[in-house]
Amino acid sequence: MNDTELYQRLDAVFQDVFDDDDIHVSADTTADDIEDWDSLEHINLISSIEDEFGMKFSMGEVTEMRNVGEMAELVKARATK
Amino acid sequence: MLTALNYPFDAKLIMRKKKALRRELLADEGANAARTTKKIAILGGSTTENVKQVAELFLLNNGIAAEWYESEYDQWYEDALFGNPELDAFAPDVVFIQTGTYNLRQWPKMSDSAAEVEAKLDAEHARFEQAWMALAGRLACPIIQANFEPPYFRLLGNLDAVDYRGRVGFVNRLNQRFCDYAAAHQDFYLLDVAWVAADFGLSAYQDRAQYHQFKYPCAQEAIPHLAYQLANLIKALFGKNKKGFALDLDNTLWGGVVGDDGPENLVIGEGTGDGEAFYDWQEYLKLYQDIGIILTVASKNEEANALAGLNHPECALHPADFVNIHANWEPKSANVKAIAAELSLGADAFVFVDDNPAEREIVRQQVEGIAVPEVSTPDRYVHDVDRGGWFETVSLSTDDAGRVEMYKENAERKKLETSFSDYHDYLLSLDMDAGILPFDAVSVPRITALVNKSNQFNLTTRRYTQPEIEAAMADPNQITIYGRLRDKFGDNGLISVVVGEIAKNDPKRLDIVLWLMSCRVLKRDMEFAMMDELTRLAQERGIERIYGHYYPTKKNAMVKDFYAAQHFQKLSEDEKGNSEWLLDLRTGYKEQQDVIKVN
Numbered sequence: 001m002n003d004t005e006l007y008q009r010l011d012a013v014f015q016d017v018f019d020d021d022d023i024h025v026s027a028d029t030t031a032d033d034i035e036d037w038d039s040l041e042h043i044n045l046i047s048s049i050e051d052e053f054g055m056k057f058s059m060g061e062v063t064e065m066r067n068v069g070e071m072a073e074l075v076k077a078r079a080t081k
Numbered sequence: 082m083l084t085a086l087n088y089p090f091d092a093k094l095i096m097r098k099k100k101a102l103r104r105e106l107l108a109d110e111g112a113n114a115a116r117t118t119k120k121i122a123i124l125g126g127s128t129t130e131n132v133k134q135v136a137e138l139f140l141l142n143n144g145i146a147a148e149w150y151e152s153e154y155d156q157w158y159e160d161a162l163f164g165n166p167e168l169d170a171f172a173p174d175v176v177f178i179q180t181g182t183y184n185l186r187q188w189p190k191m192s193d194s195a196a197e198v199e200a201k202l203d204a205e206h207a208r209f210e211q212a213w214m215a216l217a218g219r220l221a222c223p224i225i226q227a228n229f230e231p232p233y234f235r236l237l238g239n240l241d242a243v244d245y246r247g248r249v250g251f252v253n254r255l256n257q258r259f260c261d262y263a264a265a266h267q268d269f270y271l272l273d274v275a276w277v278a279a280d281f282g283l284s285a286y287q288d289r290a291q292y293h294q295f296k297y298p299c300a301q302e303a304i305p306h307l308a309y310q311l312a313n314l315i316k317a318l319f320g321k322n323k324k325g326f327a328l329d330l331d332n333t334l335w336g337g338v339v340g341d342d343g344p345e346n347l348v349i350g351e352g353t354g355d356g357e358a359f360y361d362w363q364e365y366l367k368l369y370q371d372i373g374i375i376l377t378v379a380s381k382n383e384e385a386n387a388l389a390g391l392n393h394p395e396c397a398l399h400p401a402d403f404v405n406i407h408a409n410w411e412p413k414s415a416n417v418k419a420i421a422a423e424l425s426l427g428a429d430a431f432v433f434v435d436d437n438p439a440e441r442e443i444v445r446q447q448v449e450g451i452a453v454p455e456v457s458t459p460d461r462y463v464h465d466v467d468r469g470g471w472f473e474t475v476s477l478s479t480d481d482a483g484r485v486e487m488y489k490e491n492a493e494r495k496k497l498e499t500s501f502s503d504y505h506d507y508l509l510s511l512d513m514d515a516g517i518l519p520f521d522a523v524s525v526p527r528i529t530a531l532v533n534k535s536n537q538f539n540l541t542t543r544r545y546t547q548p549e550i551e552a553a554m555a556d557p558n559q560i561t562i563y564g565r566l567r568d569k570f571g572d573n574g575l576i577s578v579v580v581g582e583i584a585k586n587d588p589k590r591l592d593i594v595l596w597l598m599s600c601r602v603l604k605r606d607m608e609f610a611m612m613d614e615l616t617r618l619a620q621e622r623g624i625e626r627i628y629g630h631y632y633p634t635k636k637n638a639m640v641k642d643f644y645a646a647q648h649f650q651k652l653s654e655d656e657k658g659n660s661e662w663l664l665d666l667r668t669g670y671k672e673q674q675d676v677i678k679v680n
Contacts, residue, residue, distance in 0.1 A: 019100030040130050043291075047301045048097040059290050 001079060006072055013052050017045045027069030054080035082450075086142040088468045089455070092305040099134055106141040115144060115635050117544075119319060122150040122173035124157035124212075126180035127298040132308050139312030143321050154296065155184075161212035164219055174546070175315060176216055177225045180209075181274060181298050182232055182252060189246040198245050206258050213262070213269065221548035223268045223318055225311065228256045230278035230299070233287045267526065268547045270318070270475060272310055274298075281306050313470035319544065320534035323452055323471040324426055325375035326366065327417045329435035330387055330408070334398065335359050336459070339390035340382055350395025358459040363397035365463045370402065373484035374472055375424070377405040379416040379433070384408040404488040413440055414447035423495075424488060425600035427537065427636065432471050434462070478527050480574040490570040491601060508606060508676040511568040515607065515677045517614040520554035520561040527575045528563055531599065535578075536636040538608075539597040540629070540643060558583045560591065560618050564611050566602050566677070576602045577611050581619065581627070589625040596629070596643075609674035612647050616670050628652075629662035647673070 007025065014023045018036050031037040037045070046062050049071070055078035057065075065071050085094065085102060095102065107113065119140075123129045129151050140147050150171040152160040157178055160168055187201040209226070216224055232241075232248040241247035256275055263271040278286040281303045288300035299307060316322070331338045336348025336355050348356045349363075366376060376398070380387055387408035391400045400406065405423060407416040413435070421428040429450025435441050436456060445453045456465045474481075494511070501507035520528060529547045536542065545553070553559050564577035580595035593615075598608055619627060629644040641658075645651065649662035664670075 013097070016097045016101065019098075019104060040128075043295050043297075043301065044096055044099075044131075048093070051093050051097070051302075059294055062294060 001076065003072075006076060006079075009052060010049070010068065010072065010075075013045070013048050017041060017048055025068045027067065027072065029068040030066065049075065053078070082142055084455075086138055087452075087455070088309070088470070089465070090305060090309075092302045095135060095138065095305045096131075096301060099138060102138050103134075103141070106138065112141075112144070113146070116141070116146040117144065117319065118146045118148060119174045119315065120148045120150070120171060121315065122152075122168060122171060122176045124152040124160050124176060124178050126155055126157050126178075126184035127292075128154065128296045129179050131301070131304045132179060132298065132311065135305050135308035136312045136315075139309055140315060143312065143316045145316060145319060145321065147315075157184075158208065158212055162215045164215075169219070173220060173222055175223045175225060175318060176220060177227075177272070177311060178209075178212065179227055179298060181227060182229045183292060183296075183298075185229070185252075185255075188248060189251055191246055193246055195245050198251070202251065202254055202258070205255060209259070210262065213266075217268070221552075222546055223270060225270045225272050225314055226259060226263070227272045227274045227298075228259050230274050230286065231283060233289065270314055272314060274307065274310075277303070277306055277310055309470070313473045314475070316470075317473035317475045318533075320530075322473065322534070323374075323432050324430040325377060325404070325424075325432070326369070327377050327379040327413075327420060327431045327433045328366070329413070329433075329437070329440065330378060330380040330382060330390055332436040333434055333456075333462075334363060335390060335393070335396070340386045344386075344389040344393050347390060347393055349393055355459055356395070358462075360395065360397055362459060362462045365467075367397050367402060369472065370485045372472070372474055372477060373481035375404045375485050375488050376402055377420045377424075377431075378403055378407060379413050379420060380406075380408045381410055381413065382408040404485065404492065412443065412447075414444050417444060417448050417451065424491070425537075425603055432466070432469065434466060476526055476530070478530065480527055483572070483574060486571060487573055487601060493570050494568075505676065511570075511605070511676075513566060513568045513605065513677040515567070515610050515679050516565040517562055517611060517679055519618075520550065520563060522554075524563055524575060525550055525554070528578055531575065531578055532595065532597065535597040535599065536634070537600050537639055538603070539634075539637050540593070540631050540640055541595055542632060542634050542637060543595050545595075553580055558585070560615065560622070562611065562614060562618070564598075564607060564614075566605065566607050568605075573599075573602050577607060579611055579615055581615060583622070583624070589623060590628065591619050591622075591624045591626070592628045593630065606674040606676050608643070609647070610677045610679055613672045613674065614679060616664075616666065620666060620670070625665070625667050627664040627666065629664070631658075631660045631662070633658040 011024050014025055015021050018034060023034060046057055050056055053075050055075060057074060061074060083102060083105060123133055133149055133151060137147050150168055150173060157180055185205055187204055189198040189201060213224055229252045232252055235241035235249055237244055237247050241249040243250060259271055263269050286299050286303045291297040291300055328334060336359055337346060339347060348359060350356050350360050387406060388400055391398060405420045407420055417431060417433060418428050421431065428448045432452045433444050434454060434456060441453045444451060452469060452471050454465050454469050456462050498507050525547060529545065529550050532545050553561050560581040562579050563575055565575050566573045576599040578595060578597055581591045581593050584590040629649050631641060644662035649664045652661045652663050654660040
């Protein structure tokens with residue numbers, strides 16, 4: 001999976017979770033950039049990403065990741081689908 | 082209805098797309114107009130936001146628009162016991178207490194005596210019971226309490242269920258106490274989380290990471306299953322249940338096509354796996370009669386062939402089990418509508434089961450509001466239908482068991498009716514007698530049930546909780562009556578409810594705020610018997626004027642001219658069709674029927 005494909009799939013998850021087709025994420029995107037990205041939606045987002053890519057984040061990672069780039073690195077390392 | 086929200090649903094998809102699903106549900110303006118609004122308070126011992134969001138989707142999909150109150154995290158006990166101004170002002174229609182095994186504090190220790198463990202059990206139960214009593218005293222609305230999922234470890238292994246110090250046994254005993262409480266108290270309902278967890282798979286249900294980090298009541302992907310059960314209970318409480326089945330025959334009730342293969346070659350009963358599966362499924366359907374759910378047939382078949390199939394000795398279901406059999410070559414959607422009309426039910430009160438996906442799709446499109454489960458293979462039919470939640474039963478009354486008989490008796494009455502040329506003579510031949518009485522305690526559950534599910538013969542479609550019915554019964558400024566009707570074919574049970582309110586500033590004025598009747602006694606002059614009795618009671622109280630009100634809904638057009646037929650004068654009608662009517666008793670009142678003996 002190259003970065004383009006990875007980010008396309010991430011976009012699709014973000015668009016579903018936040019119900020906004022205009023969302024496009026990049027490595028620098030943070031919770032501040034997306035209006036509805038609060039702690040509850042963060043959990044839904046994490047679960048949907050885990051499901052999309054067939055992988056798991058650890059408990060610490062869920063709360064410590066600072067931007068989409070860090071999230072994407074973890075996904076890339078562990079994705080099974 | 083969104084199929085994404087019908088069982089079997091994709092829980093992960095619902096969690097991912099819940100915002101879009103909500104938007105889609107709210108974009109349906111026809112559905113919005115038909116929805117009723119209910120206020121739901123969730124008092125949580127865990128995070129409630131997700132459960133709320135997903136339950137809202139299921140409720141919207143079933144005609145209920147929910148407004149919500151949520152307690153602060155883990156404030157269920159404080160909110161229940163001490164209340165707070167926000168919750169009290171919210172005045173919920175129903176309260177859900179979302180607690181679980183994670184909220185238990187006093188676990189048994191291995192050093193405890195049996196008496197010490199019993200005291201801990203008492204203490205845990207008492208904490209909940211205090212909350213229920215306080216809520217019941219302050220809010221007068223139904224309470225739904227979650228029970229406890231099994232603990233996530235078993236220190237003693239299998240003995241954990243046996244030894245008095247085991248946590249599994251402790252939770253089991255506490256759950257039994259909750260059941261006992263629910264069975265003994267009106268307006269208190271159990272949400273069986275222990276079953277939800279078992280059905281989902283206990284290991285997957287208890288996601289400890291989700292609990293440690295976010296205080297979720299269960300794994301994220303189990304939340305739709307929990308919310309689904311909550312929504313099913315709520316919709317049952319507010320009368321959104323189905324009333325019967327419309328069933329296909331070939332490859333639905335048995336394997337094979339009776340017209341082609343002949344009844345002797347049908348796959349049903351002992352001998353083959355499929356035959357046994359079809360038999361199990363028939364037995365399952367047969368059980369529904371005991372809780373008042375009717376069975377009908379909508380099949381493309383010659384009637385003689387359909388009956389030959391149902392008379393197969395290996396069938397669990399026989400022709401007499403069906404209230405109505407439509408076997409012909411009309412479209413099934415037309416047959417379902419015809420069955421509904423003959424039984425004076427709405428077509429949306431049915432669950433249509435057919436193995437053929439094309440037939441399912443046509444019926445889904447042609448019959449608004451009907452439930453059409455996506456059944457898979459014969460061995461799964463029971464499961465597929467059982468999980469639909471259409472017949473969630475909040476209480477069982479003695480009338481329920483007799484209801485199927487009543488529909489059958491009605492079919493007999495129809496036959497008799499055709500043998501009379503004069504309708505009045507026919508009514509006289511029925512030997513009807515009615516009991517028309519003020520509300521009494523023993524009838525309250527049935528009155529509440531009828532009030533909340535009657536849609537067609539209902540002038541104001543006002544809904545009441547059981548405490549509200551009890552309050553009306555006790556209020557000296559209200560005249561409350563219910564009617565039961567018997568005839569030579571049987572007892573129709575409690576079938577009509579009327580509430581009149583005496584105006585506070587005008588003791589000679591009575592407003593009829595509730596008037597409804599079950600459609601199974603249509604055209605029996607029962608509504609006139611009720612009016613005669615209401616008028617008699619009103620005159621005893623010195624009432625001079627009775628005001629009637631008609632509020633149109635999508636379903637109650639049949640009573641648009643009800644008050645005209647009752648000789649009321651129309652006073653006004655607004656642009657929405659709401660009308661007000663007057664019966665002036667000062668000019669006298671003449672009894673309106675002579676075919677029913679009353680009291």
